[in-house]
Amino acid sequence: MSKYIAKAAIRGATAIVNEADQLLEAAIADLGADKEVAFTNTAYYLPTILGFTGKEVSNLGQLRDVVAHCKTLLNEPPGDELWLPYLGETLDSGAATLLAAETIEAVRFVRGQQPEKIDGLQLVGTSAPGGPGYANGPIDDIQLRAWGIQLVDGRMPGFAAIVGCARSNEAAVTLIRELQKRNILVFLSGNVNGRSIIDQLQEEGVEMGYDTYIVPFGRDTISAIYALGFATRSALTFGGMSGGQIRDILLYNKFRVFAFVLALGEVDDLKYAAAAGAINYGFPVIADTVIPQILPTGVTAYEHVVSMPFDDIEGDTDTDKARRMVQRAIEVRGVKIKITDVPIPVPYGSAFEGERIRRADMRVEFGGSKSTAFEYLRMVDSDSIEDGRITVVGPDFSEIKDGGAMNMGMVIEVAGRKMQEDFEPVLERQMHYFVNGASGIQHVGQRDITWIRFSKAAVDKGFGLKNLGDIAHARLHAEFGAIVDKVQVTIYTDPEKFEEWLAKAREAYLNRNVRLAGLIDSNVEEFYSCTLCQSFAPTHVCVISPERLGLCGAYNWLDCKASYQINPTGPNQPIYKGTCIDADKGVWEGSNAFVYANSQQAVDNVSLYSIMDSPMTACGCFECLVMLIPEANGVMVVSREDPSMTPAGMTFSTLAGVAGGGLQSPGIMGVGKYYLTSKKFIAAEGGFKRVVWMSSNLKAIMADELKQVAEREGDPDLIDKIADERSATTVEELLPFLEEKGHPALVMESII
Amino acid sequence: MAVPEVKEKYAGRIQEVTLGAGSRGKTVAIGGESTLPFLHFEGTVANRPAIAIEVSDREPDDWSPLLKEAWGDVMGDPAKWAAKAEELGADVIALSLDSAHPERGNTGADDARKTVRKVLEATTLPLIVYGPGQKDKDNEVLVAAAEEAKGERIAIGNAEEKNYRTIVAAALANDQVVIAKSPMDVNLAKQLNVLIGDMGIPKDRIIMDPTTGALGYGVEYSYSVMERVRLAALGGDATLQQPMVLTVGYEAWRTKEARTNDEVPQEWGDWAQRAILWEANTAITLVNTGANLLVLRHPQSVALVRKAIDRLMAGA
Known part of the structure; x- marks a missing residue:
């Protein structure tokens, strides 16, 4: 005063x-x-x-x-x-x-x-x-x-x-x-x-x-x-x-x-x-x-x-x-x-999200194989930007011939009293949905692998580069108004400026990766709940920690943190960890109390890192299912996209009935596929080395990440030692395969 | 051998909400129970479930001919309709301002005021006023209705997650009760109660509508949702302790079994009897899982439900 x-x-x-x-x-x-x-x-x-x-x-x-x-x-x-x-x-x-x-x-x-x-x-x-x-x-x-x-x-x-x-x-x-x-x-x-x-x-x-x-x-x-x-x-x-x-x-x-x-x-x-x-x-x-x-x-x-x-x-x-x-x-x-309307010259709505622009209908593209495009959202000081200011630095695409490509970078700067640096990637990733909502515009990828196509029809109606900024501005306010007060967008096509900002963006991506890697359960005070699926699995509560994302794969810890800021009465509530009861199995007083209170008193103990002792319940939306194979002293991981028979003698859809519904069944649980790469993946049972069988499509789509996990586990060839539906669909086929490859699970201490 | 003690002692209690004040000849209190439905040996069932009869401000063209037969000419006039509903044993009149719907007349705030005034004058019972279920029009006519009925403590609805602020503000400004409707989900019901409560409306002015399906069309699902709502409420969850209202008539009368007699198997029996039982059965089912207020359509099902409630309350 x-x-x-x-x-x-x-x-x-x-x-x-x-x-x-x-x-x-x-x-x-x-x-x-x-x-x-x-x-x-x-x-x-x-x-x-x-x-x-x-x-x-x-x-x-x-x-x-x-x-x-x-x-x-x-x-x-x-x-x-x-x-x-x-x-x-x-x-x-x-x-x-x-x-x-x-x-x-x-x-x-x-x-x-x-x-x-x-x-x-x-x-x-x-x-x-x-x-x-x-x-x-x-x-x-x-x-x-x-x-x-x-x-x-x-x-x-x-x-x-x-x-x-x-x-x-x-x-x-x-x-x-x-x-x-x-x-x-x-x-x-x-x-x-x-x-x-x-x-x-x-x-x-x-x-x-x-x-x-x-x-x-x-x-x-x-x-x-x-x-x-x-x-x-x-x-x-x-x-x-x-x-x-x-x-x-x-x-x-x-x-x-x-x-x-x-x-x-x-x-x-x-x-x-x-x-x-x-x-x-x-x-x-x-x-x-x-x-x-x-x-x-x-x-x-x-x-x-x-x-x-x-x-x-x-x-x-x-x-x-x-x-x-x-x-x-x-x-x-x-x-x-x-802001209720998106001020652009083409229709806008989620109905247009799935639209594909074929080459023949395309006026111009940014990114893809012939050019580079990037999106970079960063938090800045409120005084340094002006809300709603959208600038295009460099030429537009009028000089580019029909169907051609051009480098483009979109820098979105946001400021807000409740904004946090951690929310940058959460918001940035939304650009995919935001841009796709425009009729005649297609958006794929993120960060510096962004790929945007403008159709001829959209350009004929007057759609231009600046409109990308209009979309970002309007939608960020509409969807994230709780954390965002100001949005300014700058679109770079000027070659020099483009390179300069691409370098800045890449540095930021790198820093984010480092930050994510450093984001571990022991370094945070609170986890988040997700009770979105209680309408059909009334006793299921997802406990989402930095090292264990939601089993549907759609919500990680940062998403939940942002979601809580946006919607404080919504399905993602903070769970204060409180005293640690068992560090190896991942049991805390806070998470137990929360799950008990929110599962209709059905579940009173949850281990975040164990499949054998009080594993987390599942609703039914899990990306993968992890299940004990006692004969192999390990677990199998079945992808929900995999229709084939598994060594457990059941297919995914049959197994899902056992794993879902909010029931706690030791030996089987549903998880998000990126949990497989976490250091805390069934850490209580010895971690990723326990995986003896895995659907081949998972091996393919996560090849890079799994390779890193194998190296981290000190066994670079580990992925090749894991069977899949091509090598084994019964335990009888599985065991000789593992013996032959020398899978580490066979010599680990008994899992049961 | 001793009989084991089975009585539960609950920490929570359902909020009591009173409808009607001012010029109403009678007020209706709902909720207030400290146990599951009709377990008189275990706790208090403070108020019997109440029955509202639905009255529309526009002669419905999509209602079953059986309903038209039952009500006759009064269906063209909400005031006469309400008076007849009172005569036939309603506790509450549920006035639907359906004519405000853009495709069903698009009437506005002034018409709503007039209708509400007319109906208030025609009956001594407390009122529920429903909007046409279209966001902008709901906001327009419910604000007008709330103002017109100031002092009468009517319930206005529906306040839903996507559109509750204006309706709650209108209830706040005019001392009315608000109906919070959520789509058959415990958490969404809870969230809406919290959001509405955050606006500062007292708990004795919120009724929740957890949404129901009719017999054969999901009643078992809503039964289960309501059961969970009630168990959580009695267990002490203050955000779920609001009494529940259900639009049973609307749901039951749009089922094929009630709506039509064309090309149905003979063993389905008499149409009128079937349709009435469909509504009554749905209502009685829901009363057993905690419904405090039922909005019904047919005079005979009203009578059947009333009889059932009499018997269920007999031990009180």
Whole structure:
């Protein structure tokens, strides 16, 4: 907390409370204490006063209690010598300011001075009783409900209370348009040296009123109180709270009403005091002048007060600067923007995902055998990118002949408060689905083996390289809005830049591989659950650790971690490991407790690294099935794509009935195929060397990975010593094969 | 030899939810039990399962002729229909604003308000109001219905995972009850209850609809899902303790057995009897696995189900 702000806010609060006191006493002297007071069509009396104090004020006399209460909230400004915490005092003075401001507006209502007269102002949609030539004043209950529902259900992300006067009319219009574009409700009040943003918009012919989501409250700072009255009533209406439950009301606003204050122009004591009032609600203040900042978070979700001097904002024009200011405000408040449509010239949807573009129908391709394409998504600092900015660096494909190829690199930069470097590959991999959703576009591969084809039909409709960026931007916001705040895309075709970024991307891929290799169970605090399949296997819980991915192969530990961030109530929940019960078998207190609670108490002990002792259950979606072959002192691995007979005397589909359904059956379990390459693969039984039989298609598709495993196990020829359906479909055939090859399992200690 | 003690002691209890307030002549409480259905020896079955009769705001053109025969002319007027349903023994009126569906009339918020007002005036019973099941129209008409019926504590639905915010907001703003519908899955039901609860609506204003199939069309699956929901709830899982409502009439009357008598084997017997039993049997099955509120269509199945519930509650 800045002491400067504290002092100014306390001075401002003291002044306005005194003013309220004088105005009130004068009004009582003129009109009597019984004179009725009320805002426009509301059942919430004077709403801010009701919220803070529980008092249902309906006449002037009752306001005396309010002013008296305000005085108890005022404190001495912090001294220059004495250093004490003063956040509390500042917030109290903010509260006093709000109550005093509402008192003043109530008195003005009684005297017919509110809503304020503004010559020539014609509102489109208003509840103000004055008709044309008046500001709106407070929002009535009917409009509150209509907008409140949209705020609660998320159609409207929040509101912006703009106080003061923008640098120029151009800046004022841009600010408003940028907010409107994002469906953010705009409240206007205040002035700087007699000139208000309301005047600016009026001069520029911007329509104001309920219908355009722009509500001019009045031309002085005090009228900004109507914004907080609106916020208070939101909590009372939609939060089920009653007057006086101020703590709940403030918390409701902090967590559910995404509002912020834009302070334009010079900030005087009263504005500081009002800002302190807004901070009580968790609404941060962004000023376009040089003021002391309050950056640490606490009362607000992120920064409290941010100074963004207009002259220092990057940009050539006031329009550019205003645009950036709105962007920053949205970040500070954490407002999430929804993008529903993908703005590209071809149809878009998951129905197009499977589409193939044949060579004859192809206009151009990136990657494949004749060129290189890569995709690289990286996390960057929020200040370094601009959301929605899409740039193509280098020529487009107009010079490439039909059916030709071209090098292309797509660099996607994302920023977000909840983004983590670990999520980069999770998000990057989604590009495959995202790009494939466009009709006439085909996407294969990932990283630097990306291969994208544009069809002639899509290019004829106007599809270009930039549209790849549009897709990434729209879809990342739509699918990963919980972790991504900003997305900027740069597409490189310029040969020099392409090479430069390809090198950077490859370095990042390498670093990720190293990170993944280092990501081991003993280095993390939590595993993740997956209960997606409980609809048909009610007692099955997948425990997903860095070294054991989900048995369906679709979810690894990082995917689950991201999924949990995106959907905190979803099927992937963190499982805190807790005390280790058995390090060899992979048993922890935390995983046991979680599985017990989530398997309808059917399973109370799970070994992550053992097939013989309390193996993990399976739903039925497993990529491979691992089963004990006691005669061979080892296990076989059957791929779900393998229809042939196995040495167990049963085919995959028969065996699957035994392994699935959430039952714990020692000696048989379902796994994801990449678990085979893990160091923890049935580690309790001796690991991969136990594999005596494996479907040949697995050997083929995982040839490289399995070779590495064999080397790691110190037996480079191990894969050749493993039988498959071509060499053995019975135990009688299997044993001589293993003898002949000298399979290590035969001499290992007994598995049973 | 001593008889072994078989009583279970459950840690959890089903939330009680009351429908109806204000001008309603009667209120209906559902839920509140501390044991599995009708195990009166073991715990309390605080409230008997209630029966709602479904009333549409538009003369249904896809309902069985048997239903048209049973209700007659009132089917053209939701107010008269509701009054007759009350007469025939409904505890609750389930008003379906089906005419708001874009392909079935596309009526809007104003029509919804008028219909709700009319039906509120025609009956003293508490109301459930269902939207047409199309996202945008649900949001439009349910908000209007919730506002129009402010103070009457009606239930509005369905709030589903893909579309719950607006409906819950409307319930919050107007003190109504919300129906949380999930597709036959314990975890999805749980998740939706959590999401809806996160919006700040109190637990005594959420009813869950875990979705059912009719007899022969998956009732055993929903039986099992509901059984698991109930066991988890009684076991102490607070996110599953909401009472359950099921749209049995809708499910039963779209089965081939109930819908038609064309080209069916003779041994299927009398059509009307078969159709009514189909609905009643589905309902009674589900009551035995924890259904607290049943939405039915035929007056005779209402009578049959009521009789069965009377007997099941006899030991209370």
